[in-house]
Amino acid sequence: MQLEFISVFGIITGVIARFWPVWIALAVIMVPSYVYKKKLGLYGQLYDSGVGIAGLLICLFWLFTAIFASTISPFNPLQQLVVMKDALPGAIDPDTHKVFLFGGDKLARDVFSRMVYGSQIVLIIAPAATGFALMVGITLGLPAGYYGGRIDSVLSFLANLVLAFPVILLFYLLVTPGIMDTPIPYAMAGLFFLFPIIFFVVLFWTRFKNRPDRLYVLLAITLILGGWIYAGLVFDADPLGIVHIAPNQLNIFVAVVFASSPGVFRIVRGLVMDIKTRDYVAAAQTRGESPWYIMLWEILPNARGPLIVDTCLRIGYTTILLGTLGYFGLGLAPESPDWGTAIKDASRLLRAVIHPALPPTIALMSFVLGLNLLADSLREQSMKD
Amino acid sequence: MLTFIFRRLGTMVLTMLCLTLVVFFLINLDPNLKKLAISQTEMHTSAEQLEQWLVTHGYRENFFVRYGQWLGVIKKQPIINPQTGEATQRFPFCDDPTEPVYSGVLEGDFGCSTKFRTAVAKKLFPALGATGILMFWVLVVMIPVSLLIGILAGMREGSRTDRTLSVASIASTATPEYVSGVIFTVIFATWLGWLNGSAASTRNGITLYNFTLPVITLAIYGIGYIARMTRASMVEVMTQQYIRTARLKGLSFRSVVIKHALRNALIAPFTVIMLQFPWLLTGVVVVEIMFRYQGFGYTLVEAASNNDIDLLLSCSLVSVFIVLITQLISDVGYAFLNPRIRVQ
Numbered sequence: 159m160q161l162e163f164i165s166v167f168g169i170i171t172g173v174i175a176r177f178w179p180v181w182i183a184l185a186v187i188m189v190p191s192y193v194y195k196k197k198l199g200l201y202g203q204l205y206d207s208g209v210g211i212a213g214l215l216i217c218l219f220w221l222f223t224a225i226f227a228s229t230i231s232p233f234n235p236l237q238q239l240v241v242m243k244d245a246l247p248g249a250i251d252p253d254t255h256k257v258f259l260f261g262g263d264k265l266a267r268d269v270f271s272r273m274v275y276g277s278q279i280v281l282i283i284a285p286a287a288t289g290f291a292l293m294v295g296i297t298l299g300l301p302a303g304y305y306g307g308r309i310d311s312v313l314s315f316l317a318n319l320v321l322a323f324p325v326i327l328l329f330y331l332l333v334t335p336g337i338m339d340t341p342i343p344y345a346m347a348g349l350f351f352l353f354p355i356i357f358f359v360v361l362f363w364t365r366f367k368n369r370p371d372r373l374y375v376l377l378a379i380t381l382i383l384g385g386w387i388y389a390g391l392v393f394d395a396d397p398l399g400i401v402h403i404a405p406n407q408l409n410i411f412v413a414v415v416f417a418s419s420p421g422v423f424r425i426v427r428g429l430v431m432d433i434k435t436r437d438y439v440a441a442a443q444t445r446g447e448s449p450w451y452i453m454l455w456e457i458l459p460n461a462r463g464p465l466i467v468d469t470c471l472r473i474g475y476t477t478i479l480l481g482t483l484g485y486f487g488l489g490l491a492p493e494s495p496d497w498g499t500a501i502k503d504a505s506r507l508l509r510a511v512i513h514p515a516l517p518p519t520i521a522l523m524s525f526v527l528g529l530n531l532l533a534d535s536l537r538e539q540s541m542k543d
Numbered sequence: 544m545l546t547f548i549f550r551r552l553g554t555m556v557l558t559m560l561c562l563t564l565v566v567f568f569l570i571n572l573d574p575n576l577k578k579l580a581i582s583q584t585e586m587h588t589s590a591e592q593l594e595q596w597l598v599t600h601g602y603r604e605n606f607f608v609r610y611g612q613w614l615g616v617i618k619k620q621p622i623i624n625p626q627t628g629e630a631t632q633r634f635p636f637c638d639d640p641t642e643p644v645y646s647g648v649l650e651g652d653f654g655c656s657t658k659f660r661t662a663v664a665k666k667l668f669p670a671l672g673a674t675g676i677l678m679f680w681v682l683v684v685m686i687p688v689s690l691l692i693g694i695l696a697g698m699r700e701g702s703r704t705d706r707t708l709s710v711a712s713i714a715s716t717a718t719p720e721y722v723s724g725v726i727f728t729v730i731f732a733t734w735l736g737w738l739n740g741s742a743a744s745t746r747n748g749i750t751l752y753n754f755t756l757p758v759i760t761l762a763i764y765g766i767g768y769i770a771r772m773t774r775a776s777m778v779e780v781m782t783q784q785y786i787r788t789a790r791l792k793g794l795s796f797r798s799v800v801i802k803h804a805l806r807n808a809l810i811a812p813f814t815v816i817m818l819q820f821p822w823l824l825t826g827v828v829v830v831e832i833m834f835r836y837q838g839f840g841y842t843l844v845e846a847a848s849n850n851d852i853d854l855l856l857s858c859s860l861v862s863v864f865i866v867l868i869t870q871l872i873s874d875v876g877y878a879f880l881n882p883r884i885r886v887q
Contacts, residue, residue, distance in 0.1 A: 321821075325825050326840075327862060334575070336574030337569075339573075340573070340574065342572075486844070505724070505728075508729060508740060512733055515725050519725050526719075527713065531710075534713060
């Protein structure tokens, strides 16, 4: 059967039109921010340079794409329409008269919708995994840098041990279907997900231990919220059924956290070793503050600049790691629309058809580029002060 | 200096022991052993026979005994037939001993690859050689290009050249190998037809036609990072007093950059280049799979996906060794290049 096509101009306007919720959201966020940039601190300073605006624009674009994915994409990412197998960009589906803007892939799915839904997977896992890695790295890096000595030697040795592993080997060992039958991923998840709870409990305890009225409220919130998420993620036993994660997703999540937390640890440790020689730390020590109070309330806030920059870069790096996992077919389901899996599927057929390969590659590249530009401009702004 | 190197070497050996133990543990998890038994026996083998295969081939012995055997501090045992008492080789395809001997990594025996049905050494070293050639060309492309970009950008901070080159290097660090590989293949192989999208034909000789794509794909990811580090180092050097003195003395900008700034600015990139090796290792795996080049990365993936225990252990040993030795070289080399540290 002969397919009908729309023109190149039609494809471009069609794509722009499909992203309408993103454009509205971008305008709502960015125009007021630009107008009031003087009053918005570090975030406002991003609008001073072209690089900063570009980085922010790209990151927010993908964020809103992920949020509005179901509105933007015309098709279900898993739906197969047999006539559209390997259809070129702009092909019109004869039944519904809807357009496959970027064509169809070898399993006759809409490439455009898959790219849009792929952003959801990436934008949930990458920042969340980076967040957990940050918690683990900070909680272990603070004492290592502050106390030095034996704690530092042991923790640094462990961190170097993980860093000496080539990432790809680590993933091949940790992300296999077989390992989900063993308790290892759950034990690791149980360990890693404990760190945020410990972090916040210590954070509030050191600050408010003389003000029980505030302390008990904050501790109760931390423990209930943390325990709820913990039960949902590790034991898949959320009583309300809201927090849920599939075993294979838990597996890649844990592997990514494991691979990136030693990097955070090293950065935090270095920063702490630098900052602990400052006068305000000595002042706090003279006041008789406890070591953890100094670490969490004196040193950590002053290390935030480099940490924010590193977090931006690390989310990008985690995105690349997720893509690597998808490219090697590890962990994620074979029909999953994430960008790495899509690149793997398409790259095997590059001699025959190229159009399914380009949208996911460009999407992944642009998102990581946006994060790197953002990090670069944040670094420049924080150096100015 | 010597005590420093010896201490580092000691840590290195300890790290390698710990890491191989971890790999050994993960590889010998029960589901993985079952998978190995299934792939090594005939189709439709019953569960008892699979278990029997694992027992006779020594996979059910104590974990530490087996690790010791692999390491070469405990004797490797042949298969003893319970009825006749006759000893046979565990794996006939790679000269396993018929009597108990110490034959492990420490004795230079890397074991037996169950996937390729040959001794690990026979498979691994040619693969390492192939990857060595690839790495050589990658470094030949990567180092001059990245240093040049970094120096040109850092020479005049904030200029138009600096901004353009900086954005270009950020873009290149944002492009992992599987992305740039696809894009290059589409442009140069599918559209223009200048280059071959597969490096499988390199066995009959390496040519510009079949080897360019893997090399530039692998180089591009590292170029951005090294260039940015070189730029940062160059910018720092250019603000130093001695550069201003040289300029005020009336030297031309060109000669200040080449004679005074370059030598000091290139110390930091040396460390960065050495520390790039671990990243290149992951890139090698992606590129070798993508372009079908039979090197170390290809061997690693084959070993991992077929649960080839000895081969995967040797692969991890090699990669961990590369990571640690480059760290050592970068530390020692940094001390050598930087007189301020050397004198201390």
